[in-house]
Amino acid sequence: MASVFCIVDDKHVPLYRILWVSDLPHFCGNEDCACEGRYEIRLEMDESVWANREERDEVLGALEAWAGGPENEDHWP
Numbered sequence: 001m002a003s004v005f006c007i008v009d010d011k012h013v014p015l016y017r018i019l020w021v022s023d024l025p026h027f028c029g030n031e032d033c034a035c036e037g038r039y040e041i042r043l044e045m046d047e048s049v050w051a052n053r054e055e056r057d058e059v060l061g062a063l064e065a066w067a068g069g070p071e072n073e074d075h076w077p
Ligand SMILES: [Zn+2]
Pocket: 026, 027, 028, 029, 030, 033, 034, 035, 036
């Protein structure tokens, strides 16, 4: 079912606020970094949420479905 929200890191994130999604897991070498190995999902207003791989893939799928991805092409007017 298409929803305008996806769940990332226990947050309901509106798909229309997502600017980009990282293709590679974060690595900065900082020992205190809590985001190591997670995928950055960039939002408007200089915000980011951090997803694991499954969440990242779900977000990409949700964005495609929301934007009318290839599987919805038949229904495009
Ligand atoms: Zn880091």
